[in-house]
Amino acid sequence: MSAELAQQIVNGLVVGGMYALIALGFTLVFGLLDKLNFAHGEVVTLAGFIAIFSVNMGLSIWLTIPVVIILTGAVGIIIELLSFRRFTSKEGHSVSALSSFALGIVILEMVRLQWGATPVQLDIPKSIYISGTVLFGAPIPWIKFAIFSISIFLMIALHLVMSRTKIGRSIRAVAEEPTSARLLGINTTLVTQYVFVIVSAMAGVAGLLIAMQNGIVTSDVGFTFALKGIAVMAIGGMGDMRGAIVAGLLVGVLEGIAFSIGWGGISDVIVWFLMILVLLIRPAGILGGGRQAETRV
Amino acid sequence: MAEVLGAKDLHLSYGPINAVRGVSFHLDEGETIAVIGANGAGKTTIMRGLSALIKPKSGEISFLGEPLGRRKTSDLARAGMLHIPEGRGTIGGLTVLENLRVAYDIRPNDTAFAAALEPVFNHFPRLSERSSQRAGSLSGGEQQMLALARALINPPRVLLVDEPSLGLSPVMVKEAYQALAGFQSSGMSVMLVEQNVRMALRLADRAYVLQQGEIVLEGPSDDLLSKPEVLDAYLGSHG
């Protein structure tokens, strides 16, 4: 393996981990409500700027993690309240999609009014981008390992929450059979709120990691990553958590490979093309665990 | 005996259909009642009204002595109402064990989950064999067992069962009714909606006959069993 390719694959895995974190948010909301949360990406942007704010206030970059989690989690509650709770009609998913899209732009505009539209430097020691190790002849800074480890840690934590805890069981029960879940005493409104807090906090951490990796924060980062996250969710199968993780890493690595063979310019098209292909050929996603359109005409 | 569940002049509609028109009934502590009637008579609609899945057009429902008011379905379940809907209401994507766990989790309970499982698995050994299987992959009869097992792991004050015999083979129907008889003898109040008239009347203390959304006949089960009108009303052979 050439050093160039190794470098790109490692980069791909790191970025893919973030795609997966964001895609997990889309897929969880979709699994629960059959709706798309287009404000999700702006939570990623917001988190980056919250990190800048806290670091400027004198917090260490690691201590900003809880700050980001709390604030973005709260934003999740607001998103649910404004763009999802009331829209239960037949057209609800279109209305929610557009409402959350508009809400996302509101968040984005507030960020721009506060911090401007140009990239802002994240004030952390430059040394963390330099010290590292060598893998297959390619120098890899420790920060990449740290970022990748945090993504993987979050995924494992989410898996444990979903499979082992009461909240996780409730979420899965509501996603599967909302009426039965209500009859069993599960408060669906509360469960929906939990999900929005969880996915927004995850998107927040993803935003923080992106900021750490790049050293700068721009206001369009959320938009870019959210689009990729949506494609990743669809490739993994709508509502399939394992699928989202696998698809996230896969897309990251594919992009890395595309860059190493000089196809960087069209790596976006590759992702979207892959998504369209998956939706048409295997609508339940690469692992086959997602929801399919069931109507037959 | 104290009334645990009751309805006064209840009207419910389901889309364009005025499915239930002025129904009154009561279920007392420890009692079993059956609501029987043809398909479309409004039985399931009553059940859905009782657990607040649909809002009554008018009339009053009281649960444990308090009017239902604007209480939510999930609150009622936590207060001790277990409604096993038509189609069993098991959660297909969760394992058998997780389905039981969900039912166990909702109300304060001092037994540990493992200990609470024991009587369930003694009663339904099939479930213990399949405890890690997805509920959706069980057969109809096994799903009904799982649905009933939820009443065993966390006994409710009132159990509402909608058509426990629906789509089951006679052997399975018998098994489901044995389980219900067990709940009955443990002192649970049970309300049963059935099209399997004989099975239902054998189990219940009292019964209501529903026709076109109205109660046309009520009384002790034994009396009804000996009345030919019940069977007539049921087969619709009037006229």
Add this chain to the structure above:
Amino acid sequence: MIANLLNGDNVVFTGVNIILAWGVYLSLMTGTLTFAMAAFMAIGAYVAGVLTVNFGWPLAPAALAGMAACFFGGLMVGFPALRVRGLLLMLVTTGVTFSVQVGIENIEYVGGVQGIRGLSGTTPAIVAGSVFVIGGLLWILSHSPLQRIFDAAREDESVAASLGINIVFVRVAGFAVGAALAGYAGVLWGHYVFFIAPQNFGILESVFFALFVVLGGVNNMWGPVFGAVIITLVPEIAREFGSGFAEYRQLFFFGVLVVLLLFRSQGVLSFRTISLKAPIKGLRPVTSVSEERADD
């Protein structure tokens, strides 16, 4: 102040947006909320632009070619894509927009990210005339049986299909004609602004075109017109208030939209409600049987 709004720029941009809104509306009428409009707009603009700039075609045949390209593009995307529904379809159309945009960026012949320049020929009169012609066709459609076939396909597609309506055909046709309208809008716009580049046709633009329709309502063909006019002209009016407001324009606009959706969610995307429709005239006299029935 109103007089200031009546200039060539505003007529062209408003007209183009009305045509785009009608394209979205036509597609939505058959049950497809599409986010691919910017892609088709790009295809129309580029195809016609290459023909007029590189080959010296007059605008009219070039516009027809652009529309045809979009129509066939719509068929090509529509046949496989319309097998999926609802949100999945939103994703596929998003993907289409993205792919077309990045695709054009990578085609050297049309200038890549630099775009092409030298497009001209659109006049306010052409745009206004086009709006009238397209509006007239839509008006005929909305008074023909086809409108009800669309309505049925949208309301309950399996029932509609069991009545003998070929749902796939209806949906693909709506989608492809909507795409052709977007293409035409792209031709007109491109040949007015002189210079087009891939970044003019992104996913944000696609969502914006969908918003015209959402904001205006879909009760009939005038809702999208209203939405398009409002969204096009509000920034112009805002400019009159001075530059201080411009900074908050987006925030204000989308904030209002969130609130509007919150309180009018039923009306916003729900189709023609009964009360708004004129009864069909010329009914035959009521027979005695039905009079009896009508009384009970």
Add this chain to the structure above:
Amino acid sequence: MTDSGPETNPPGTLDGTGKPVLEIDSLTKAFGGIQAIDGVSLTVNDGEILGIVGPNGAGKTVLINMVSGFYRPTSGSIRFNGQKIDGLPLHKVGRLGIARTFQNIRLFNRMTALENVLTAIKQHTTHPILAALAFAPSRQGIDEAMELLDLMGLTARANQGAGELPYGDARRLEIARALATKPKLLLLDEPAAGMNEQETGELIEDIRKVRNRLDAIALIEHDMTLIRALSDRIIAMNYGKIVAEGSSKEVLSHPEVVEAYLGTDEEEDG
């Protein structure tokens, strides 16, 4: 309605040729682990009304859903006038001449009664593009639809929203809409569900009125008054199988049918 009880017009008078219109052969349908239809074979003949009875969950609606193309069978075949129709897309089944109504009425609620029928006018549904352009046929379509509304006694409701119609009228409108497709076979799924005796009586009259427009009717029903009044032949189902077949008297007194409706009796079957 009082002048025409079930006795005055005895069923069994076939006008048609008696040739099979619909032939179903060893049909099965499984959902997950549950066998909803388990080897059903039956025919519907020209000119007859076939009644299908059975308790809830017996598989009657699943059967209708397969005949009308809503479900694909797991195995077995369905032939309509000799042509294999299982696996055809819904609209093709509809165009061949099978129309249906639904247990839980499925009208287009945002349209008026008249528009509901207009939607289904065969000429428009088969040629949607011509439908946009031709003005004369559009007029014809309205006349045709009004004739059907008239037949079902809904003329006065023509411009009322389908969602606001009283229950009985909504049922009738569904039948009128089905007739607009010019069907040969009409499938009625519990048309009398939720109706009182008088309404059921009216419905029986309405179905009699439409029967000569059709080759055959198959109807699922729990209301035995309606079944007795209309069916030339009855099939009883339970657990996805046919348990009895014959005239209404034979089938409704068949011990297995009585059993299916009333449930098993522990003491007697042991």
